[in-house]
Amino acid sequence: MSNILSDAMMVEMMAKIQWPTEVKLFQPYEVGQITLADYASCLAVKTFLHMAQVKFSLQLRTNAEHMSPTQSVPFIQVGPLTLSDFGPIVSFVASKGSGLSEHLEEQERADMKAYVAMVTSTLHNAELYVSWLDKETAETVTKERYGSPFPWPLNRVLPWIKQRAVRKSLSSIGWADKTTDQVCEEIRTCCQALSEKLGDQAYFMGDLPTELDALVYGHLFTLITTHLPSLPLSQIVQSFPNLNEYCRRIDEDYFHEMLPDS
Amino acid sequence: MSNMDSENEEFELKIWKGDWGLPSVEYQSLTALAYCKFSSAPVDVIKTNNPWNSRIRGSKETFFRGNLTSGYLPVLSHNGDTANSASDIFDMLRRKGWGADHWLKAKESADVLAFTSLVEEKLLPAALHLWWVEQQTFMNVTLPWYGKALPFPLGTYLPRRTNRDCINRLKHQCGESLSDAMRENLIFKDAKECLNVLSTKLGDNEFFFGTRPTSFDAIVFGILAPLLKAPYPNTVLQTHLNGCFNLCSFTKRILDYYFPLSPEELQEMEKEEELKRPADPDFPHKKRNILLGAVVAISAMVSYAFIAGIIKFEVVNDLSHIPITTTAPNLTQFEEILSQPESEEYEEKK
Numbered sequence: 001m002s003n004i005l006s007d008a009m010m011v012e013m014m015a016k017i018q019w020p021t022e023v024k025l026f027q028p029y030e031v032g033q034i035t036l037a038d039y040a041s042c043l044a045v046k047t048f049l050h051m052a053q054v055k056f057s058l059q060l061r062t063n064a065e066h067m068s069p070t071q072s073v074p075f076i077q078v079g080p081l082t083l084s085d086f087g088p089i090v091s092f093v094a095s096k097g098s099g100l101s102e103h104l105e106e107q108e109r110a111d112m113k114a115y116v117a118m119v120t121s122t123l124h125n126a127e128l129y130v131s132w133l134d135k136e137t138a139e140t141v142t143k144e145r146y147g148s149p150f151p152w153p154l155n156r157v158l159p160w161i162k163q164r165a166v167r168k169s170l171s172s173i174g175w176a177d178k179t180t181d182q183v184c185e186e187i188r189t190c191c192q193a194l195s196e197k198l199g200d201q202a203y204f205m206g207d208l209p210t211e212l213d214a215l216v217y218g219h220l221f222t223l224i225t226t227h228l229p230s231l232p233l234s235q236i237v238q239s240f241p242n243l244n245e246y247c248r249r250i251d252e253d254y255f256h257e258m259l260p261d262s
Numbered sequence: 263m264s265n266m267d268s269e270n271e272e273f274e275l276k277i278w279k280g281d282w283g284l285p286s287v288e289y290q291s292l293t294a295l296a297y298c299k300f301s302s303a304p305v306d307v308i309k310t311n312n313p314w315n316s317r318i319r320g321s322k323e324t325f326f327r328g329n330l331t332s333g334y335l336p337v338l339s340h341n342g343d344t345a346n347s348a349s350d351i352f353d354m355l356r357r358k359g360w361g362a363d364h365w366l367k368a369k370e371s372a373d374v375l376a377f378t379s380l381v382e383e384k385l386l387p388a389a390l391h392l393w394w395v396e397q398q399t400f401m402n403v404t405l406p407w408y409g410k411a412l413p414f415p416l417g418t419y420l421p422r423r424t425n426r427d428c429i430n431r432l433k434h435q436c437g438e439s440l441s442d443a444m445r446e447n448l449i450f451k452d453a454k455e456c457l458n459v460l461s462t463k464l465g466d467n468e469f470f471f472g473t474r475p476t477s478f479d480a481i482v483f484g485i486l487a488p489l490l491k492a493p494y495p496n497t498v499l500q501t502h503l504n505g506c507f508n509l510c511s512f513t514k515r516i517l518d519y520y521f522p523l524s525p526e527e528l529q530e531m532e533k534e535e536e537l538k539r540p541a542d543p544d545f546p547h548k549k550r551n552i553l554l555g556a557v558v559a560i561s562a563m564v565s566y567a568f569i570a571g572i573i574k575f576e577v578v579n580d581l582s583h584i585p586i587t588t589t590a591p592n593l594t595q596f597e598e599i600l601s602q603p604e605s606e607e608y609e610e611k612k
Contacts (some may be wrong), residue, residue: 070437099527118378
């Protein structure tokens with residue numbers, strides 16, 4: 001019963017919000033704090049908002065994760081509403097008429113949803129695995145960054161708690177038992193499928209960008225530009241020339257930055 | 263051993279047994295079975311229900327870490343090579359040249375991968391929730407079924423562990439911070455949306471990627487068939503699925519074409535139904551009850567009539583009063599009798 005009530009309240013609140021309005025996007029600091037998986041999610045949401053031409057102000061907070069209603073970054077604040085994660089943010093923007101997939105046929109939209117699910121389930125889990133369960137990366141990079149804003153005992157305890165939570169959650173879908181090589185293979189298979197789907201088109205669903213493009217760009221750009229001590233993640237993505245070119249083009253179009261030569 | 267010998271040997275597939283007209287009740291077993299049928303691999307199917315015998319020796323997934331949805335069954339073995347879980351079984355069959363997807367174009371293979379992720383992300387959680395997490399189903403259907411199917415000590419322990427594992431898995435997929443009711447809501451909402459997407463994707467096609475079945479058809483069939491056939495108390499998703507006509511007929515088509523019931527199974531089903539009929543709570547002894555009702559009603563009416571005096575029984579001892587002759591009395595005699603007292607009275611008054 002409370003569900004129906006809270007759903008109805010959400011819908012009413014969404015409907016009341018004047019559009020366009022001020023949107024605030026909260027995320028952790030990018031330079032010293034953010035982890036691989038969070039960086040990819042934040043970049044995907046930012047790209048989506050850019051593509052949908054929604055103006056937003058970036059709010060950097062060291063405790064963004066703990067401010068979020070679902071304990072995951074990024075989240076946006078629109079009037080009285082806070083929304084986190086890619087899916088809910090996309091459907092909110094679409095409900096305001098600024099969505100990116102209105103022009104698609106039903107069949108194409110079905111395809112798009114399938115690819116969105118594939119990118120989320122494969123690349124997001126792979127990033128979590130790489131940053132928290134790959135021993136060398138976790139110890140030398142992730143834990144240090146994650147704990148950096150906190151004073152002494154907390155900077156040891158919080159990363160440890162987070163690592164345990166990630167391990168538990170990945171083991172529930174069988175990913176914790178995978179080896180690093182198997183995870184790299186998953187990433188390669190996913191990239192292979194994306195590369196086939198993209199072909200030589202400008203965007204995944206034709207000439208116009210959709211949320212799938214924002215999501216794919218967020219994850220692939222992160223993988224390309226992150227240099228981890230032990231893993232050849234960027235080489236995996238770069239072995240697909242069309243994906244590499246695609247990331248470079250979106251970066252130029254929406255962020256006016258050049259990929260660092262690697 | 264020469265290569266030719268090994269190719270001639272049959273695969274051996276161990277699965278959970280079936281019920282409710284399904285070849286197996288568990289989705290991975292159904293998926294593996296369907297894939298074997300699609301690829302027409304020579305498979306010897308063994309319906310075993312004992313995870314102790316069917317676990318893979320030396321595999322990382324030991325007996326104490328698996329649960330009833332993963333780790334034990336299905337198992338495909340061939341020449342000492344074993345594979346556990348539906349996706350590993352696909353891989354193994356593909357390696358041995360019995361793949362069902364080899365005819366797909368590269369782009370379609372990518373679609374297969376994407377849609378498989380979609381189903382695993384959006385639809386499978388609902389199937390797991392219905393079968394393993396929802397309290398009513400778990401207590402009334404799942405526990406008794408596995409209690410009967412599993413050998414004694416395991417039946418009391420493994421289903422509960424699987425219940426716990428599934429809850430963890432759903433928490434991972436929906437986020438830890440949601441309450442149970444909100445999570446259930448989200449799972450069913452996603453699943454309905456996924457069914458709509460699948461229905462669009464299938465359209466009027468015979469199978470999802472044209473006229474030939476693929477591994478994706480096997481996966482969808484594995485999840486949809488129990489949804490159509492199993493007796494879930496919660497019918498939210500079943501109702502929605504029944505609204506997607508093409509998905510229903512897709513599932514029924516595969517069931518009828520690839521898994522026709524053998525005469526023995528049909529007989530068994532009929533026998534079961536007959537056994538169930540006396541336990542039918544509505545009208546088990548219809549004729550007897552009508553008869554009893556009629557008897558009670560009639561006796562009540564008769565006794566009321568008797569007590570109220572509508573019917574009287576007179577006990578007459580004088581045998582001479584009982585008329586022996588049945589001939590009607592002469593009218594003239596009556597007239598005489600009637601006139602006599604009148605005349606007497608008349609005379610007395612005089």
